[in-house]
Amino acid sequence: MFVKQLSLFIENRSGRLGAACRALADRKINILALSLADTADFGILRLIVSDPDAGHETLKKAGFTVVGNDVLAVEVEDKPGGLADILDVLSREKVNVEYMYAFSSIRTKRAALIFRFEDSQTAIKKLTAAGIGVMNRIDVLGQ
Amino acid sequence: MQQMWQPELETLPRPQIEALQLKRIRETVARVHERVPFYKERLDAAGVRPDQINSFGDFRRIPFTVKEDFRRNYPFGLLAVPRREVVRVHASSGTTGKSTVVGYTRKDLEMWSDMVARFLVMAGVTQDSVVQVAFGYGLFTGGFGLHYGAERVGATVVPAASGNTRRHLQLIQDFGTTHVVCTPSYAMHICEVAGEMGLDLIKQTRLRTACLGGEPWSEQMRQRMFSLYGIHGYDNYGLSELIGPGVSGEGPECKGMHIFEDHFYPEIIDPESGEVLPPGSTGELVLTNLTREAQPVLRYRTRDITRLDLATCACGRTMARMARVTGRSDDMLIIRGVNVFPTQIEHAFLEMQGTSPNYQIIVDRQGSIDSLEVKIEITEQMLSDEMKNLHRLESDVQKRLAEALSITPKITLVEPGTLPRSEGKAVRVIDKRPKEA
Numbered sequence: 101m102f103v104k105q106l107s108l109f110i111e112n113r114s115g116r117l118g119a120a121c122r123a124l125a126d127r128k129i130n131i132l133a134l135s136l137a138d139t140a141d142f143g144i145l146r147l148i149v150s151d152p153d154a155g156h157e158t159l160k161k162a163g164f165t166v167v168g169n170d171v172l173a174v175e176v177e178d179k180p181g182g183l184a185d186i187l188d189v190l191s192r193e194k195v196n197v198e199y200m201y202a203f204s205s206i207r208t209k210r211a212a213l214i215f216r217f218e219d220s221q222t223a224i225k226k227l228t229a230a231g232i233g234v235m236n237r238i239d240v241l242g243q
Numbered sequence: 244m245q246q247m248w249q250p251e252l253e254t255l256p257r258p259q260i261e262a263l264q265l266k267r268i269r270e271t272v273a274r275v276h277e278r279v280p281f282y283k284e285r286l287d288a289a290g291v292r293p294d295q296i297n298s299f300g301d302f303r304r305i306p307f308t309v310k311e312d313f314r315r316n317y318p319f320g321l322l323a324v325p326r327r328e329v330v331r332v333h334a335s336s337g338t339t340g341k342s343t344v345v346g347y348t349r350k351d352l353e354m355w356s357d358m359v360a361r362f363l364v365m366a367g368v369t370q371d372s373v374v375q376v377a378f379g380y381g382l383f384t385g386g387f388g389l390h391y392g393a394e395r396v397g398a399t400v401v402p403a404a405s406g407n408t409r410r411h412l413q414l415i416q417d418f419g420t421t422h423v424v425c426t427p428s429y430a431m432h433i434c435e436v437a438g439e440m441g442l443d444l445i446k447q448t449r450l451r452t453a454c455l456g457g458e459p460w461s462e463q464m465r466q467r468m469f470s471l472y473g474i475h476g477y478d479n480y481g482l483s484e485l486i487g488p489g490v491s492g493e494g495p496e497c498k499g500m501h502i503f504e505d506h507f508y509p510e511i512i513d514p515e516s517g518e519v520l521p522p523g524s525t526g527e528l529v530l531t532n533l534t535r536e537a538q539p540v541l542r543y544r545t546r547d548i549t550r551l552d553l554a555t556c557a558c559g560r561t562m563a564r565m566a567r568v569t570g571r572s573d574d575m576l577i578i579r580g581v582n583v584f585p586t587q588i589e590h591a592f593l594e595m596q597g598t599s600p601n602y603q604i605i606v607d608r609q610g611s612i613d614s615l616e617v618k619i620e621i622t623e624q625m626l627s628d629e630m631k632n633l634h635r636l637e638s639d640v641q642k643r644l645a646e647a648l649s650i651t652p653k654i655t656l657v658e659p660g661t662l663p664r665s666e667g668k669a670v671r672v673i674d675k676r677p678k679e680a
Binding site: 105107109110111116137139141142144146163164165166167169171198199216 | 623658
């Protein structure tokens with residue numbers, strides 16, 4: 101259902117993205133999913149990691165500004181139309197998506213969609229009513 | 244000899260200037276002692292009795308007035324007349340949220356117009372001239388000050404106000420403008436935009452002269468303006484605490500700006516010790532109003548660094564000339580002619596919840612126009628996973644600073660700990676603008 105996401109402020113300078121990933125790697129924290137929203141001057145790096153609490157602490161210690169928040173994970177079959185079906189429901193129900201990103205696993209043939217909604221509770225209700233499975237764990241990602 | 248607006252006063256022999264100054268100093272000190280509680284306290288505490296000022300040496304015992312005194316007496320505490328006699332107020336930026344307010348009686352406005360007329364006439368303005376004012380009209384003294392001064396000379400005044408360079412150039416062509424009035428950097432910008440548009444100012448317009456004030460500039464810039472565009476630039480100086488523009492100005496033969504000494508008494512001090520320095524020394528300019536009714540100021544520390552030359556000028560004027568202002572004895576920045584104190588920015592941040600106190604101000608010049616960038620180190624309270632929240636934060640900070648500074652800065656969010664610090668103290672201001680002597 102909800103999974104913990106870490107958001108980092110990253111300046112557009114060479115090496116900053118690498119520094120964040122290296123800090124996590126050194127603590128053996130795995131990145132399960134990520135997205136980078138960027139502007140001319142800075143970006144927001146959003147991460148789902150294997151151990152969110154340790155990840156948060158590690159990145160903070162490495163000098164990054166980090167905020168944690170919950171995002172909704174939705175699992176779909178990894179086939180054409182998997183995402184489109186969900187977006188149809190959201191569109192019909194007028195549920196606003198703030199942002200989203202997706203990852204698929206070749207091994208399991210499943211995909212995980214990470215959603216940030218304006219109103220998460222309504223989104224869950226509408227998706228469940230439409231028979232779309234909201235994940236309790238990200239099985240695909242192993243969190 | 245040059246044209247003069249008030250020739251008999253502008254060429255007064257020095258002994259007479261000084262006798263007039265001492266007489267007016269005595270009158271002014273007596274007036275403020277009687278009418279302004281702030282000055283009564285100051286003078287009494289310093290043991291200065293108005294009836295015992297018999298020399299400039301006696302006058303120097305009076306403590307300085309500083310910008311902070313205006314803030315403490317905001318808005319009308321320094322008035323020496325009942326408020327109903329004040330017919331206009333202007334204001335300039337203060338070091339914190341409160342601005343420096345100045346009041347004018349009808350007679351003050353007349354005097355001010357005469358002072359502006361003096362330097363406009365030095366720059367060749369006559370009844371036949373068309374004077375285009377490109378200063379902002381408002382609380383800032385530049386627009387209205389120059390406007391009424393040019394009207395007083397009898398010139399045709401075009402109150403075009405600041406901004407919209409292409410429209411300025413259109414008016415210059417259509418109205419036959421002979422003089423523009425603005426900051427030196429804006430004059431340069433007007434010239435450059437004319438160049439980009441393929442407009443030859445000399446061949447296609449009547450514009451020959453720019454009357455420039457509001458910010459320091461260089462001799463190189465004057466030469467560049469003339470050699471590239473054929474425009475003569477003349478400097479003038481003033482500050483709202485004393486009157487506005489019209490404290491001093493120059494003409495073609497003058498090396499330096501004549502201070503209108505029958506209305507303003509200048510001193511040069513060591514900014515550290517406050518000691519008055521001998522004639523010809525470089526130091527901070529201190530000015531005293533000699534004739535102002537509404538709000539006479541005694542020994543005001545301008546923070547501008549300059550020096551005085553008392554020799555009679557090639558133009559025939561006898562009044563002291565001040566050299567170009569070469570710097571400041573405080574941290575005030577002049578950006579596009581607007582006074583900006585780093586503390587104003589700090590103050591604005593303190594008023595905004597959740598913003599970081601770690602910031603840096605970067606002043607630069609793109610072409611001839613100053614740019615202001617404020618870098619802010621991001622904190623957890625400021626950060627969000629949603630980009631729109633960060634954009635909203637940037638625009639909120641930008642709006643707040645634009646309100647406080649009257650200048651819209653570019654806001655850049657940076658990672659914490661990235662702004663340079665020297666000896667643990669943050670380096671607040673980086674001025675990248677070329678420094679020219």
